[in-house]
Amino acid sequence: MNFCVTTPIYYINGDPHIGHAYASIAADIIARFKRLDGYTVHFSTGTDEHGVKVARSAENVGMDTHHFSNIMSQKFRDLSRAINLSEDDFIRTTEERHKKSAQTFWKLLEKDIYKSIYSGWYSARDEEYVPENEIVDGKAPSGAPVEWMEEESYFFKLSAYQDKLLEHYEKYPDFIGPNARRNEVISFVKSGLKDLSISRSKFNWGIPIPDSDGHVMYVWIDALANYITSLGFPENKEYVSQMMENCVHVVGKEILRFHAVYWPAFLMSAGITLPKRVFAHGWWTCDKEKMSKSVGNVVDPFYIIQNYGLDQLRYFLFREVRFGEDGDFSEEALKNRILYDLANDLGNLVQRVLAFIQKFGGHLTVNYDFSDQERILFANAKNLVSRMRSQIEKQDLHGALNTVWNLVSESNKFTNDMRPWELVKTDVSRLNAVLTVLCESIRSIAFGIAPFMPDTARKIFNFMNVEGKSFDEIENNFIDQKFVELSPLFPKEK
Numbered sequence: 001m002n003f004c005v006t007t008p009i010y011y012i013n014g015d016p017h018i019g020h021a022y023a024s025i026a027a028d029i030i031a032r033f034k035r036l037d038g039y040t041v042h043f044s045t046g047t048d049e050h051g052v053k054v055a056r057s058a059e060n061v062g063m064d065t066h067h068f069s070n071i072m073s074q075k076f077r078d079l080s081r082a083i084n085l086s087e088d089d090f091i092r093t094t095e096e097r098h099k100k101s102a103q104t105f106w107k108l109l110e111k112d113i114y115k116s117i118y119s120g121w122y123s124a125r126d127e128e129y130v131p132e133n134e135i136v137d138g139k140a141p142s143g144a145p146v147e148w149m150e151e152e153s154y155f156f157k158l159s160a161y162q163d164k165l166l167e168h169y170e171k172y173p174d175f176i177g178p179n180a181r182r183n184e185v186i187s188f189v190k191s192g193l194k195d196l197s198i199s200r201s202k203f204n205w206g207i208p209i210p211d212s213d214g215h216v217m218y219v220w221i222d223a224l225a226n227y228i229t230s231l232g233f234p235e236n237k238e239y240v241s242q243m244m245e246n247c248v249h250v251v252g253k254e255i256l257r258f259h260a261v262y263w264p265a266f267l268m269s270a271g272i273t274l275p276k277r278v279f280a281h282g283w284w285t286c287d288k289e290k291m292s293k294s295v296g297n298v299v300d301p302f303y304i305i306q307n308y309g310l311d312q313l314r315y316f317l318f319r320e321v322r323f324g325e326d327g328d329f330s331e332e333a334l335k336n337r338i339l340y341d342l343a344n345d346l347g348n349l350v351q352r353v354l355a356f357i358q359k360f361g362g363h364l365t366v367n368y369d370f371s372d373q374e375r376i377l378f379a380n381a382k383n384l385v386s387r388m389r390s391q392i393e394k395q396d397l398h399g400a401l402n403t404v405w406n407l408v409s410e411s412n413k414f415t416n417d418m419r420p421w422e423l424v425k426t427d428v429s430r431l432n433a434v435l436t437v438l439c440e441s442i443r444s445i446a447f448g449i450a451p452f453m454p455d456t457a458r459k460i461f462n463f464m465n466v467e468g469k470s471f472d473e474i475e476n477n478f479i480d481q482k483f484v485e486l487s488p489l490f491p492k493e494k
Ligand code: MSP
Pocket: 007, 008, 009, 010, 011, 012, 018, 019, 020, 022, 023, 048, 223, 224, 226, 250, 251, 252, 253, 254, 255, 282, 283, 284, 285, 291
């Protein structure tokens, strides 16, 4: 079973921030869940290095563009390491393999390409052509400045794909998520698609168009093609199509149009299989304000990880806000989540149950003569992953974490009700049943959090002497399993 998940590739005009970390961690959670669920996964991320914006940033700091790209791309690689990404590929659009792929891709589109003159507005910050009717107070809808452009350009016959795209959205209702965004895309396409300018002639920081007179590709064609480059295009066409068929693109809401309109139209034209789904997430503000360099409120993921811990951040980003909606980042909210959800709820459950087992010999004698209450918790523990599976399928990462935390609460309540510290004096056989159910539950919880908080899950697996490599392990019992010495899950000192 194949599965593919991608992050957007990041512009390297500035340092990585929490928004980049967010998109990457989301895709990582999905990739990790699928691997634990037995899929062969291809998870790609990388940097988008061509275009006006990057070229100007290099110029502004007086650096050669190649040199600037190398330095900046490395910062995104460093972010990938700092947030514990499990990517299979980190792609840079300045790599030779990508040039070959993008040029071959272009050739496949040629029947839909013609040359004309583009004259209109362009926003370098968004790397986007802005139609006259969308200009507000002389700016792009995003607030970015626009500049007038008039040059010879190749165009892609996007208008010819309007009906085909609408048919595709109709036939595959899950192609775009969340639903509200799907509706926005459909009305955008219904309102009429214009042909798209896809080359630049007065500018050269890009991939040259094959056999052409100095034109380079519009950065978005080049960028979108990264997804197939990473899968091995132009070689391995069959594999590329197979993977695309099972591919989820995780993107921010402001770049959904590129992924859900332009990209599928290009793929249709090239005869390459469309991705299974494009999911658009929301934006983080900081203390209720839009993050911006000039305001100086951009959240630095390296700082947060240093001060609060990585798994703490990974947890927070997906528990605090429903994935798909906008959210507000504050250190206060992060501290509360760490204290209440992680230290109090999860930390205490694991600590008190496993410490108790340690104290009484370090292993369980399995007792399957369960009471009703025990049977319910046992069943809920065993079913945790299947409940999460349908949520992850829809990229409901927030819902999946809620599902895990319901089991955490239920297990804490069960511990309080059953009072193992008293059973040890009165009924050792009952005590074994209670602890067995709790251990099954903790193991399931560890699997449930593993995609979100891989290091924390690893610690729990180690205490319990569980491999933690596949959800199949949830089926095994704990007979004669030796538990290992505990250490705090979320040490107070970071
Ligand atoms: N290079 C393009 C993507 C090409 S994909 C073929 C791009 N790069 S970006 O660096 O500007 O943005 C990358 C991602 O980061 C986007 O999905 C964007 O939504 C996300 N974020 C940037 N700032 C963000 C927040 N403040 N909050 C959440 N995510 C945001 O677009």
